[in-house]
Amino acid sequence: MTRPRKRVHLAAHFPGVNNTTVWADPRSGSQIDFASFVHLARTAERGTFDFFFLAEGLRLRELKGRIHDLDVVGRPEALTVLSALAAVTDRLGLAGTVNATFNEPYELARRLSTLDHLSEGRAAWNVVTSSDAFTGENFRRGGYLDRADRYRRAGEFVELSRKLWDSWQPDALVADQDSGRFVRTGDVGAFQHQGEQFTVEGRFTLPRSPQRHPVIIQAGDSGEGREFAASAADVIFSRHGTLEDGRAFYADVKRRLARYGREPATLKIMPAATYALGDTEEEAAERAAEIRRLQVGPQTAIAFLEQVWGRDMSAVDPDGPLPDIEPNLADGVSQGRAAHGDRASLAAKWRAIADEKRLTVRELVIEVTGRQTFIGTPESVARQIDEHVQADAADGFILVPHLTPGGLDEFVDRVVPLLRERGVFRTEYTGGTLRDHLELT
Numbered sequence: 001m002t003r004p005r006k007r008v009h010l011a012a013h014f015p016g017v018n019n020t021t022v023w024a025d026p027r028s029g030s031q032i033d034f035a036s037f038v039h040l041a042r043t044a045e046r047g048t049f050d051f052f053f054l055a056e057g058l059r060l061r062e063l064k065g066r067i068h069d070l071d072v073v074g075r076p077e078a079l080t081v082l083s084a085l086a087a088v089t090d091r092l093g094l095a096g097t098v099n100a101t102f103n104e105p106y107e108l109a110r111r112l113s114t115l116d117h118l119s120e121g122r123a124a125w126n127v128v129t130s131s132d133a134f135t136g137e138n139f140r141r142g143g144y145l146d147r148a149d150r151y152r153r154a155g156e157f158v159e160l161s162r163k164l165w166d167s168w169q170p171d172a173l174v175a176d177q178d179s180g181r182f183v184r185t186g187d188v189g190a191f192q193h194q195g196e197q198f199t200v201e202g203r204f205t206l207p208r209s210p211q212r213h214p215v216i217i218q219a220g221d222s223g224e225g226r227e228f229a230a231s232a233a234d235v236i237f238s239r240h241g242t243l244e245d246g247r248a249f250y251a252d253v254k255r256r257l258a259r260y261g262r263e264p265a266t267l268k269i270m271p272a273a274t275y276a277l278g279d280t281e282e283e284a285a286e287r288a289a290e291i292r293r294l295q296v297g298p299q300t301a302i303a304f305l306e307q308v309w310g311r312d313m314s315a316v317d318p319d320g321p322l323p324d325i326e327p328n329l330a331d332g333v334s335q336g337r338a339a340h341g342d343r344a345s346l347a348a349k350w351r352a353i354a355d356e357k358r359l360t361v362r363e364l365v366i367e368v369t370g371r372q373t374f375i376g377t378p379e380s381v382a383r384q385i386d387e388h389v390q391a392d393a394a395d396g397f398i399l400v401p402h403l404t405p406g407g408l409d410e411f412v413d414r415v416v417p418l419l420r421e422r423g424v425f426r427t428e429y430t431g432g433t434l435r436d437h438l439e440l441t
Contacts, residue, residue, distance in 0.1 A: 005424055006395070008396050010399065011051045011093070011095070012401075013399060020295055056097035091437075095217055095434075099130055112125050115214070123215070124217055127216060158216060167191040172185075218237070221239060229267070230257050234266070237270060253269060270398050273374060296365050296366045299318075311327070313325075320361065322351060322361055
């Protein structure tokens, strides 16, 4: 029997402070002005996207003791921005990244429930953890948690948050003006929790929100991260965007759901994806190459090299070959964006790629830092997206434009209508909540 065609899910990532943002483009606007957030969110809603996504950073990145150029514009607090966007959008989901390492469950559950009430059921929380003491210095307790500890804390954090959101019974509010009775019983909102990470009790201040639980998003890719997603998440913000890697990741995570009594449809996998459009395939390829050159300028190329090598590489020519220098495996020169994993192995991998393809430093960084990108005419991009979803490499994509705030306009105008013609993307919103958009039970 032929399987019904899957619906494509799409979300919009606000292009903030990272090397995918081309802030020097004349069309680029402010990354902190509220008008920029409004423009992108309304474009996503016009395209009937599932949700608008805000990343987060709790400390400005530094390179050799100076603020990284891409961070100078600042990092607004996500839930504040999303609360304001709730007033200027009607159906679009509103997803914010909030750190579970440096927040407390009661206060964050309250803020998320408030957003869900204000937006009539459109709130989502991207749960992240922090692994570096550099970020921890911004907080009272400082330091950081080991990988296993931060996932244990995050897991209990989500568990406790759900307990708080459920502390009011569905029929707790009566609001009977004739009898003067507002709540069914006086025992509303009571909770008690004693665990390894948190011991709290009291009364939650808000009744159940329209979604009951805001949608939970998770972005970890380690074994612990995948297990956490399988146990607690509604959406995974994945980095596995290629067809082969996507299918392997998709199958692995969906397989883990059964041990938690969950069905595959209860978790959506949505990799990050960029795109470049053209009237011809050649024009799109040229445009994609130019975007990557703008994203990785000479200074950014050297910055990436320094993050991996852990050395001052300012004397290196970015348009010359990779220097014959071994990485410093002790102390790095960057803070807040250090290379993950084994720097020696990563440096060896980069050198092998540079030697094989005869790449300059800048060409190498462009090669190794490129995300999955859909490149082509609107017709071919729509087809590629559909093929990935039907092949179970993803349930949809979180699009990361390269321009603030108009980077999504062309996609909505030219690709979305073609996805609709293929019968895999909605023509209008049919439900009121984000869970409705994502088809989550």
